[in-house]
Amino acid sequence: QLQVAESGGGYVQPGGSLTLSCAFDVSAFETYAIGWFRQAPGKGRESISCISTSGGPVYAESVKGRVTISRDNAKRTVTLQMNRLQVADTAVYYCASRIHYYCSAFAEDFDNWGQGTQVTVSS
Helix, strand or coil: CCEEEEECCEEECCCCCEEEEEEEECCCHHHCEEEEEEECCCCCEEEEEEECCCCCEEECCCCCCCEEEEEECCCCEEEEEECCCCHHHCEEEEEEEECCCCCCCCHHHCCEECCCEEEEECC
16 A cells, blocks of 8 residues: 655645645655645545646646646655645645556546645635
8 A cells, every 4th residue: 555645734824835745655656646636624625736757747727826746756755835825725735646647637536645734824
């Protein structure tokens, strides 16, 4: 079973920044596409970003221009840099993996999930 662990969540004021990280305990990490999802209270799980095995990023319209995803295959980590955070960004953020070259926006396409990290944006 692939182990996944998110970190970096917290409390930030509107307009602030946070960096989320996801660490994977798996061999051949470079063969996995990695996605970031979030789930706000009372809402479904939303795809916000994904990075393919070649490093190609995908962003949801809701975060495009404010979020940057990157991966370090040597360290087996994926980072999500979030800027100009808004109250609407408040949610639990999850990373997940799929053993596939391409990204997907569908949660059911991902096999292994972390426990999530809370991001709260509030003044």
